Amino acid sequence: MTVRAGLKRAGVVAASVALGVVALTAPASADTTAGEQKLIECLDIGLTSRSGNTIHGYGSIKSICSGTATISIQWSRWFGWENVRSETVSGSGHDHHIYWNCSGSGTHDFRTIIAGTIAGNYQSKISNVIANQSC
Known part of the structure; x- marks a missing residue:
């Protein structure tokens, strides 16, 4: 594998990890929004x-x-x-x-x-x- 191909693969892995973190944190954000809406509904x-x-x-x-x-x-x-x-x-x-x-x-x-x-x-x-x- 060339150095360039290795850097490209590392970039793809880093992007995938970043997307995975976003996907893991999205539901928590959605729960917070639902909680705020519940307060407004008082x-x-x-x-x-x-x-x-x-x-x-x-x-x-x-x-x-x-x-x-x-x-x-x-x-x-x-x-x-x-x-x-x-x-x-x-x-x-x-x-x-x-x-x-x-x-x-x-x-x-x-x-x-x-x-x-x-x-x-x-x-x-x-x-x-x-x-x-x-x-």
Whole structure:
């Protein structure tokens, strides 16, 4: 075998070993991702809706999780989303409903957001947007 052929073979072996290490570590990485997704799933958010001049939203902390969160109804402004009403959610396993009277506020888009530190990690979920609500 020539020196050149030996170096080429060594390169192929080194590449194979490197690929083997990547293949061995890939499942561990996938497990970490699944764990992170599980943490995000500690919060639930419902649909934002309107009845008359009342904007309604709801959310919860799942019963398998613990912590506190803040649920807010937001409206869209020229500079972004702004909270118009916020409440603390504590305890888990039940929906927390939030309401805001939009009477006289003009025309806006509305949504509900729940966010907080659950199991030591910041998490949030955002609802649907109800658009062009003229109150």
